[in-house]
Amino acid sequence: MLTSITEGILCCLTGKAASLVLPLESSEPSDGFEFVEVKPGRVLRVRHIVPERQPLVTEDQVSGHERPDGDCDDDSSPEDNESSTGSSVHCKRKITVYRNGQLVIENLGDVLHSEILQCQDGDLEPCSTVEVELADYKELASSPDPNPVPPLVPPPPGEQKPAPPPRRRRRKPKRTVFIDSRRVISSCKGTHSDVALFFVHGVGGSLDIWGSQLDFFSRLGYEVIAPDLAGHGASTAPQIAAAYTFYALAEDLRAIFKRYARKRNILIGHSYGVSFCTFLAHEYPDLVHKVVMINGGGPTALEPSLCSIFQLPSCVLHCLSPCLAWSFLKAGFARQGAKEKQLLKQGNAFNVSPFVLRAMMSGQYWPEGDEVYHAELTVPILLVHGMCDKFVPMDEDQRMAEILLFAFLKVIEEGSHMVMMECPDIVNTLLHEFFLWEPDMSRKDSCKTDTEMTVAVSDTLHTLKINNHMDK
Numbered sequence: 001m002l003t004s005i006t007e008g009i010l011c012c013l014t015g016k017a018a019s020l021v022l023p024l025e026s027s028e029p030s031d032g033f034e035f036v037e038v039k040p041g042r043v044l045r046v047r048h049i050v051p052e053r054q055p056l057v058t059e060d061q062v063s064g065h066e067r068p069d070g071d072c073d074d075d076s077s078p079e080d081n082e083s084s085t086g087s088s089v090h091c092k093r094k095i096t097v098y099r100n101g102q103l104v105i106e107n108l109g110d111v112l113h114s115e116i117l118q119c120q121d122g123d124l125e126p127c128s129t130v131e132v133e134l135a136d137y138k139e140l141a142s143s144p145d146p147n148p149v150p151p152l153v154p155p156p157p158g159e160q161k162p163a164p165p166p167r168r169r170r171r172k173p174k175r176t177v178f179i180d181s182r183r184v185i186s187s188c189k190g191t192h193s194d195v196a197l198f199f200v201h202g203v204g205g206s207l208d209i210w211g212s213q214l215d216f217f218s219r220l221g222y223e224v225i226a227p228d229l230a231g232h233g234a235s236t237a238p239q240i241a242a243a244y245t246f247y248a249l250a251e252d253l254r255a256i257f258k259r260y261a262r263k264r265n266i267l268i269g270h271s272y273g274v275s276f277c278t279f280l281a282h283e284y285p286d287l288v289h290k291v292v293m294i295n296g297g298g299p300t301a302l303e304p305s306l307c308s309i310f311q312l313p314s315c316v317l318h319c320l321s322p323c324l325a326w327s328f329l330k331a332g333f334a335r336q337g338a339k340e341k342q343l344l345k346q347g348n349a350f351n352v353s354p355f356v357l358r359a360m361m362s363g364q365y366w367p368e369g370d371e372v373y374h375a376e377l378t379v380p381i382l383l384v385h386g387m388c389d390k391f392v393p394m395d396e397d398q399r400m401a402e403i404l405l406f407a408f409l410k411v412i413e414e415g416s417h418m419v420m421m422e423c424p425d426i427v428n429t430l431l432h433e434f435f436l437w438e439p440d441m442s443r444k445d446s447c448k449t450d451t452e453m454t455v456a457v458s459d460t461l462h463t464l465k466i467n468n469h470m471d472k
Contacts, residue, residue, distance in 0.1 A: 032218075035234075036227075038255040042243070045234040046227045046256060047207050049218040086186025087439045091378035091405060095177040103371055107405070109180075175372070179405075181285075183378050186264070187438040188289060190221030194263035195289075197435075198280075199226040200253065202271030203360045204352055206233030209270070212424035213431070220432070225260045227253065231356035244356065245363035246302060250279050257284070264289040266435060270420065271295055271391070272360075275302060275369060281379050291377075292431055294384045295417050298396035299374035299403045302366035315354070334388035334416040343421045371403050380406040382434040384427060386415030408434075 032049040092109030188195045197217055199210040207214075207226035214224050229249055231237040242248060253276050257265070265287050269277035274296025281288040333340040352360075381404050385397040394411070401407040410430055412419050420427045 036256065036259065038252045041236070042230060042238065042252070043236045044227045044230065044252060044256065045207070046225060046260075047214060048223075048225050048260065049214065050223040051221055086184050089183050089185055089406075089439060091179055091181050091183055093179045093375070093405060095179070095372055095375050096173045097175040097372060099172060099174045103375075105375055105403070177372060177376060179376060179378060181378060185289070185380055185439050188264055188266060188435045190217070192264070195435075196223045196225060196260060196262040196265050198257065198260070198265060198267050198277075199224065200267065200269040200273035200276050201226075201229065201232070202269075202273045204232070204357065205229075205270065205273075206351070208233065209418065209421055210268075213268070213420060213428060216424070216428045217432075222435075223260075223262070225256070227256050231360070232352055237353060237356055239355065241359040241362065244359035246275065246366045248363070250276055253280065254283070261287055263287070266290045266292070268292040268431065269294065269296060271297075271417065272364070275366060278369065278374065278377070279366075281377055282373065285378065288379050290434065291379050291381045292384065292434065293381060293397075293400070294420060294427075295386055295389050295392045296383075296397070296400070297392045298399045299369075299371045301368065301370040301373075302364045304362050304364050331390040332417040333422060334386070334414060340422070343418070374400070374403050375405070378405055380434075380437075380439075381408070382430070383407055383409040384419065384430060385409065385411050386417060386419035386422070387411055387413045388416040389419075391417045 032047050034046045034048050035043050036046050037043045090109040092107070094106040094108065096104045096106075098104070199207065199213060201207060201209050207228050210226050214226055218224050228235040230243055230252060257280055261284075265284075266289055267277035267280055269275070269292070271294070274293045277291050277293065281291050329336055329340060333343075383397050383401055385392070385394060387394070397409060401409040412423055412426055415423045415426070
């Protein structure tokens with residue numbers, strides 16, 4: 001503690017930041033670690049584990065171009081081609097934003113049955129947060145008013161007529177978004193050479209927090225990719241605040257995605273990393289097959305808090321680093337024992353310089369990522385929430401499940417913010433079941449056409465108030 005205070009005072013006097021994060025030589029160079037220069041002088045450490053049978057995909061293929069020899073990607077086996085032909089789902093919804101801040105979402109396309117994810121005991125468990133059913137949109141539109149207005153009775157002679165009720169002003173929509181597309185959703189197995197898993201950590205983390213998941217899925221034959229964000233882990237730490245804005249980090253991850261992406265990619269994000277997964281899913285809807293959001297919070301635009309402790313000077317944060325580390329341990333884990341401290345050390349979590357930490361928190365500005373942005377996503381999404389999480393309230397992930405088109409919320413009672421480190425077996429099982437899941441559309445009512453269908457999610461019509469911007 002005394003050393004930390006002394007270094008903080010020297011930092012204030014000299015004007016230099018302390019404890020810089022610099023690229024390190026990997027202790028296991030043969031275990032899939034690579035250093036990728038996403039921009040001149042900006043190098044990210046990436047753990048990339050790929051079975052030898054899988055050929056690499058060029059960046060031109062991700063960008064929608066053909067290979068230099070003119071041939072399209074045809075390296076997948078017949079088994080892969082069969083696995084890619086999954087269920088075709090009609091994604092159709094109308095999103096209306098009114099001038100008073102009200103958001104109305106109407107789902108008019110196909111429906112995914114809620115009984116999709118199995119529990120550990122193998123029984124099918126319905127997801128109550130995404131209770132869906134088919135309904136006839138025309139019948140709903142012409143249904144009688146549940147609270148009809150009684151007819152006016154003429155007043156007795158000699159009495160004054162009551163004043164007519166004021167006419168309700170018709171609301172004018174500020175913005176209307178229509179989604180009308182078809183998405184093929186299939187099972188993704190480790191034996192499929194066209195599948196890649198991307199793991200993205202949050203503020204203060206590193207790719208090491210995914211250690212259990214990377215080992216588990218690589219043993220199953222999946223190709224896994226996990227980068228260290230700039231200033232984290234063994235990636236370079238530029239000493240300029242602009243290097244840690246949301247847009248700068250998003251472009252880094254775009255470069256990593258374009259380098260390693262395949263035909264079907266699954267994004268797994270934690271905390272702040274969820275926002276980058278959302279960004280990539282929105283930018284590459286044809287390449288992102290499924291998304292997993294772990295303790296990511298609500299579907300709100302990012303805006304840094306002006307009253308946060310992270311707005312203090314870097315030298316002050318350096319002095320407070322032991323207290324911040326203790327606070328993170330207490331809030332990030334359900335228990336604070338020797339095991340959790342060891343997990344924190346092994347995961348290299350919350351081990352960044354005060355300058356990087358301050359710049360990361362101040363750079364969380366993403367006004368486009370509001371509720372409409374999330375409602376436009378048509379990719380199936382698994383939400384995983386640790387019940388004991390003190391950073392992200394439960395109602396934020398519930399709200400996310402309401403906004404998203406195909407979202408399935410799973411709550412782990414004994415988990416907290418770092419649930420993938422606390423409960424790796426449960427998280428790995430949930431993720432694997434979601435990867436293998438393919439929607440069963442056999443229950444779809446074939447007697448009705450798509451134009452006559454509507455999906456009722458939470459009483460068919462979501463009428464939601466846009467909350468104030470929340471800092472994730």
